[in-house]
Amino acid sequence: MGLKASLSKIFAAYVNRQLNKQRKNAVALQQKTFLELIAQARDTEFGKAHNFSQIRTYEDFKRLVPVRDYEELRPYIERIVAGEANITWPGKPLYLTKTSGTTSGVKYIPLSKESMPGHIKAARNALLSYxxxxxxxxxxxxxxxxxxxxxxxxxxxxxxxxxxxxxxxxxxxxxxxxxxxxxxxxxxxxxxxxxxxxxxxxxxxxxxxxxxxxxxxxxxxxxxxxxxxxxxxxxxxxxxxxxxxxxxxxxxxxxxxxxxxxxxxxxxxxxYPASEGFIAFQDSQKERGLLLQVDLGMFYEFIPADEYFNDNPTRISLADVELDKNYALILNTNAGLWGYSIGDTIKFISKDPYKIIVSGRIKHYISAFGEHVIGEEVEHALMSVAKEEGLDVVEFTVAPQVTPEAGQLPYHEWFVEFGKEPADLKAFALKVDKALQKKNIYYFDLIEGNILQPLIVNSVKKDTFINYMRSQGKLGGQNKVPRLANDRKIADELKQYIN
Structure with a gap:
């Protein structure tokens, strides 16, 4: 073993002691982060407009600062991009990260001198934990x-x-x-x-x-x-x-x-890195889940995913989360994002320490018929059956078919690129459908009530998804094919690749 490896073991033990303090004091550290963020941004344009000087508690914050997505924060972001200082965070950002949004086109997310070290520290600590x-x-x-x-x-x-x-x-x-x-x-x-x-x-x-x-x-x-x-x-x-x-x-x-x-x-x-912050990482090979980073300048909020589109959804901090409940993740950061809906959904699988899994995207779901099927559910349904049958799945996406041929019921249409294909595609599709019914009671009710027919799986040609992403100018980098959609945009493009 070389010198670097030997020294890294010593450093890893030190970092683990620091992480243990965070594991045991997560709620207190989040409260400390909350108060520090409010104090630091009090005199920014955003802080003045939202009366940060009056905020003493999280309840005050919820009353004064609404939840917003990128489009709703865009007026502030555009001022930052234009070169103005002290808009949502003191001074100007250290960087602007450029990312592609599914609904917002190009997005610019600020990185500050305070937030940048968090990205490096979390990535480093993931390796040191291992x-x-x-x-x-x-x-x-x-x-x-x-x-x-x-x-x-x-x-x-x-x-x-x-x-x-x-x-x-x-x-x-x-x-x-x-x-x-x-x-x-x-x-x-x-x-x-x-x-x-x-x-x-x-x-x-x-x-x-x-x-x-x-x-x-x-x-x-x-x-x-x-x-x-x-x-x-x-x-x-x-x-x-x-x-x-x-x-x-x-x-x-x-x-x-x-x-x-x-x-x-x-x-x-x-x-779990994002332009908005390095949110979590896997800290154990023995335990499931990602350790939430509670001491890197981010204060988290959570909205039950099934309430997200309500006029007045429940909005809670880390202290009040429940296990195995799907939450939309809301961020407040030391780069100047406030009440920011990142678009992801997560579930807590442990509160001692606080560990999460990423369950999907709040806007990437299928609810054309009221079923609200999420990414975690379709992935489980497909991969559990594929594993049972010894099949190899390369990539897939799912969309609703709301205008089927005459005499047919609507259905979910799947496009799957297999490495190793099922011998009987229809039988495979029925098994996946049964697995999805077990994961989602609303979908089960729609199938049982003959509102929907069982899903249909299309096997597509080798490299279909690479070719599709190439055709969209999104091959490589951090670009990913959406697994779920409520429209037919991707599905109709993929029709040409069906075997």
Whole structure:
């Protein structure tokens, strides 16, 4: 074991002690964060407009600061982007992260000098938690690859602008820079397919030990790497590769194929980074869930997902959350986001410590008939049946069919790219339908009441979703295919790819 690995074990033990303090004092730390945020932003334009000087309690805050999504906060964001200072947070932002919204087009999220360290600290602590629990630190001595956006930054009115992963690349600790791949030049390639090919060339002979990136794009990297090496498994190309770090999507639909490509069930660390803040990370290989980060300058609020679109939904802090309940996540941050609906839904699976799972997107659900089916439910239904039958699912999406052919009932239409297909697609679809009925009582009632017919699964051709994303100009990076929609936009495009 090298010097870096040995020192990392000592540092990991220290960080674990700090995390234990957070685990035991989460509610108190959230209250402390709340008061600090209000005090720091009291004299900003937002603070004055919302009477921050009168806020003493969370109840005061709820009364004075409404929940808003990006579109509703846009007037403030546009002033920040225009170069004005002291709008929602003191001074000007350190960076503006550029991200694509499903309904808002290009979005700009501010990163402040106070918030930026939280992104680095949480990512670091995720790795150190793994080292502390497992004692496995050898990956620190080898090469690490991060599949991410370009680190090249533009500028808007004096503020650097870029993708979050590209911005973070400028803040990787110096002691890891020599271990890090791909090179800066390769990372700057904008075209995703060219970039992946260049990464394959640059890394194929390296001592790769850790790989990080969202699953579908890591799979593309693995496929091309394997092809270059005559079909070898990744474990035979990178014999010291032992740790995969991911975030952004649920890993389960990709697990079987990625493990098949690698050649064994690799250790994984799930993270929950967003432009708005690094919210949670997996701190244990033995326990399920992501540890909520309660001491990084973010005060969290939660709205029961089934109330989110009500005129006056319930709005609570960490102290009042319940286990296994679906919540819309609301953020207040030290980058100047207030009552901000990030668009994600989460569930708490533990309160000692506070651990979450990401259950979906508040606007990515199907409720064309009142069923309110969410991402967690469709993923469970599909993957449980696929696992039972030994099938390989590459990617999928689901949409309602509200205008079926004459004589048919409406239904949910699924488009699934299989690695290994079912022998009987209709029988497979019926099993998935039964599994979904068990997860969602409203869907069960609609099937039982003959309002809907059982779902239909279409098997689509190899690389369908890659080709679709390419056609939309969204191949690579942090772009993901929405799993659920209430319209037919994606579904109608995918019709041409049905086997």
């Amino acid at each position: 080292i502390h629990e497992t004692g496995r630190a050898e990956f620190v001595d080898g090469k690490m690859i991060f599949l991410q956006g370009s680190p090249e930054l533009a500028e808007k009115n004096g503020v650097p602008v870029g993708r979050l992963s590209g911005i973070v690349a400028h803040h990787v600790p110096g002691y890891l820079q020599k271990n890090r791949l791909p090179s800066y030049q390769v990372n700057c390639i904008e075209d995703w397919e060219q970039k992946v090919d260049a990464i394959v060339e640059e890394t194929s002979q390296a001592d790769m030990r850790l790989i990080s990136g969202i699953p579908p794009w890591c799979q593309m990297y693995f496929d091309r790497l394997s092809a270059k090496h005559g079909g070898k498994k990744i474990k035979d190309i990178f014999p010291n590769f032992k740790l995969y770090v991911y975030g952004g999507v649920n890993y389960e639909p990709y697990r079987a194929r990625i493990e098949e490509s690698i050649g064994f069930a690799i250790d994984t660390i799930e993270t």
